[in-house]
Amino acid sequence: MKILVVGGGGREHALVWKVAQSKLANKIFCAPGNGGIAQIAECVDIKAEDIGGLINFARKERIDFTIVGPEAPLAAGIADEFNEQGLKIFGPVKKAARLEASKVFAKELMAKYRVPTADFEIFDDPDSAKGYIRKIGVPCVIKADGLAAGKGVIVAKTVEEAEVAVKLMMEDRVFGQAGNKVIIEECLYGQEASILVITDTKEVVALSAAQDHKRVFDRDDGPNTGGMGAYSPTPVVSASLLKEIMKKIIYPTIGGLVAEGIEYKGVLYAGIMITKDGPKTLEFNVRFGDPETQAILPRLNSDLLEVMLAAVEGNLSGIKSMKWDERICVCVVCASRGYPGDYEKGKEIFGLDEAAKIKDVVVFHAGTKKDGNKIFTSGGRVLGVTGLGDTITEAICHTYAAVKRINFEGMHYRKDIGYKAIIR
Ligand code: AMP
């Protein structure tokens, strides 16, 4: 089969790397790809949001199957447009992608179908939002309704901070239309986990659970990022807790969509807070997580392409479950100076070959560019260095040994990825 992967980050490198292992894949393209993906697939210079360009390419190259990495094209309806052209694509249609594209839609669906989540109110004018904040007090969480590249959520510890968040979103419009509405919700406490499932609407197959590290600095300090590292599996999610999450969150959400006349084919990602009152949903994503995917896929023994095809064809009942390597996988993100704010680009990256020589280590590229034989930084999150180990300690040691062989000017990374699993 000819495969097209849409996107160009670490998640897409991991997807291309895994799909390349499938006996069903003969040729893989990636649009736009990155410096690492270019070493294992053919990168084509089409942006992930250029749906028309991607359709033309898929038709011209007779692509058999397209896999979408990021949320923006899904929210814009890439799956609907490919389906209309009779092109097979992995990812939910626009109406289903609202689960991520509109937090208001997601919260209202959860309320209607009794999916556990933080108590909330929705506001479309800043004065009532601020009035409500003064009424309920802090801490509280302010969320922009629409897509904001992971920056639209503020956990406010003071009333002033909360009011500033409302002002930025609703008056200054820092996220544009995404701030037309905001959600103000109760602050939840507990450990977070990422639950990813593949579904064809009728059947659901769970991937191994992961834990992300969203804050930029060690000990969960500093601003939120797209994710500075992840590990999988996580002891936070036991087999019985996974069952509970499926029963209380995943099935009712997919069932709720069906009741609203919406099919869901693709990956559904639930960000969960494990509170003392049980698991509660923080957010849904309609795609693979980044960097969770980089920590999950190296452990997957099953053919991912086969599972994705089955989901799109509505045949997931034939799959039942996936096979996993028992070992633990850790992914450490190496970022550019300045990230998650404005960051530097164009720095040469050294030591990639040396790092890859370490056993059971894979270096996934995120923001990189190939120029001749050299690799340069081109994004905020640059690399996802991934290592396997029989224990979490061994996986951490492997991964950081590889990280230490890599450098570029201004490189920074968290030193405590996976430590929560050890402390437990
Ligand atoms: P979200 O994009 O909704 O997952 O939010 C990003 C991050 O903000 C989450 O991973 C949590 O760390 C934090 N967060 C979101 N909602 C809440 C909440 N209700 N209580 C506490 N923290 C939250």
Ligand code: GLY
């Ligand atoms: N790692 C969080 C996300 O993919 O949204």
